[in-house]
Amino acid sequence: MNPTIELLKSHRSVRKFTEQKIPHELLLELVRAGQAAATSSHVQAYSVIHVTDPANREAIAELAGGQGYVASASDFLVFCADMKRPTEASERTGANVVRGMTEQMLVASVDTALMAQNVAVAAESEGLGICYIGGIRNNPQAISDLLHLPEHVFPVFGMCLGYPAQTPDLKPRLPVEAILKTDRYDADDKQVAAFDDTMQQYYRQRSGGNKESDWSRNLTPLFDTKLRPHMRDFLIERGFEMK
Template sequence: MNQVMELLKKHSSVRKFKEQDVDENLLQDIIKSSQYASTSHHIQAYTVIHIKDQAKKTKLAYLTGEQSYVEECPVFLVFCADLNRLGKACSMNNETIESSLTELFIMATVDAALFAQNVMIAAESAGLGGVYIGGIRNNPQEVCDLLKIPKLVYPVFGMCLGYPEKVNSTKPRLPLSLVLKEDEYSTQEDNVKLQEYDEVIRQYYRERSNNERSNSWTEGMAAFLKQKQRPHMKKFLEKRGFEMK
């Protein structure tokens, strides 16, 4: 097990940070190194917005579901899937981007996610911690208005970064046999493995210091997935120019 693998296995979400600034040069190094993430056809269809204005951070904390750590973290980043720049590249060569196709939406979203994961890993390697903020999609149009995000761009998620005040223990992941299949998608032992994993998660929550939860993984997923998750996103994306044809 090398150092990179050990770092990956130690990841946990950090929501409480020390009152210590992150050096601007360090942040730029993190972003620059993260640009070497894999990117489909070299399109590099992502943009990240560093929110320095405290008033905007306060507003974003509200828009993301009143998540105080968005306002309090030393660094808040908004990661965007970006076809706008690619549209300009086409225009410069007298072509028109086929932005309405679902495939381009997928490519841009995947590019942004790969880039962001590199940012998180690079930050953790430098002693920082962080957490993804999916709540950036709670009110996506308001976020676009606040940050002046143009058409053919949408905010995928946010990320808080800083020096951890408190680090939680790593939450156990699914058994390898459930996520690694050989030759075909076999489901023969899925139920048994999920039941075993439920007990692992229950024990994890019992041993956490705050002990606020005791549910299993499948119980948590069932409660989450029975709800309609951000049903406004389809219409919002269509207005952004992502028509999903």
């Protein structure tokens, strides 16, 4: 296992940070490393908002469901899918531009995620800790207002970055045999059952025997209600009509 693969496999979400600040030049370098990721047809359909205003950091921490580390981490970035820049660039050359296609929403979301994951890896390679904040989609319109996001731009997730003040246990993943399939999709119920045992032990151990759950049971709050039911209308409102 080479050091880069070792680094990738040692990822954990960090939610406690020291007071130490990330030098601005390093932050720029992390974002440049992000930009080096593959991008669909070179479209680079993303923008990153570096939230430095303390009041906005506090506001976003609340809007994301009370995640205090959004305010306390050295830095907080909001990764946005951005179809404004490329469509307007094309428009300025005289093209008659089509917007709002489902494909464009997908391209921009994937471009943004590839880019962000490179930022995460680059950060961890410098000894920083990171935590993705999907919770910004709890209140995406309020976040968009705070950051003055224009039409054809939407916030996909946030990321806290800082020098770690904790080293959480590695969280187990599904066995590779469950998710990697040869030539055709096949059932993976057995591997899921085995993974439920793994996660049951993990939760027992971490909670001193107080948390009785497993992977399957833990997913229920995600699926037994309409999680973030506003997302469809929000995206349409932002100009991502999913046509």
